[in-house]
Amino acid sequence: MRIDKYLWCVRYYKTRNMVTEACKKNHITVNGLIAKPSKEVFPTDKITFRKDQITQIITVLDIPESRVAAKLVDIYRRNDTPPEVYQHLELLKLSKEHYRKTGTGRPTKKDRRDIDEFGNDIEDEEDNN
Template identity: 80%
Template sequence: MDFRKIMRIDKYLWCVRYYKTRNMVTEACKKNQITVNGQIAKPSKEVFPTDRITFRKDQITQIITVLDIPQNRVGAKLVDLYQKNETPPEAFAHLEMLKLSKEHSRRTGAGRPTKKDRRDIDDYGDEFYDDEEDHDEN
């Protein structure tokens, strides 16, 4: 058996730069967010070339196929040698829509005023009272 072609799932996802730390992968495994060939994976689950890994990260369910096992963590430009991303483009389009919807400000009258709204209201009131003081002197 060639031991270089076997790697733990936590180390593999860290090596191909989907997670910044192995601890983050371990937490995702504990939350049942990572599956290998349709089965929920523990952090110690071994992956082999041709395995299909599905995991949820940044509100996107990503699907990758293992092409090869790296020796160590690889540079960003070399990641495509070790995995094939099969995530549908619609998932990324959905993420863009979520980002755009968050940028949209809240509707007027929906909930409490924000700090900026409150300051604008206070400034408007100050301008109104400043005008009255000018009229009282005349």
């Protein structure tokens, strides 16, 4: 089975076109070699690809006939990605939310005044020292 069809069938990408673009950008390797979209994959092949700031490593266990249900994906691949990578992704998500909660939008006038007032307090302290 072609690499683009395989990664689409095991639900790593929404469309085959997305896989093709990733292959053209050299984001996907099979057994350490850069893969074109038409590269054939076989059981025991190791596929490495970068998606969502994570370098995923999977091993092909079997070739599906067509796109499979999410619950059945583990029959066709084994995820060899180290757990530290997922922990690092969680830390990135938390660090983005630290400054401002997701979905709160732009600062309001009151927020802006509070920010300016806080900045002025810091400048006053520096002037006094």
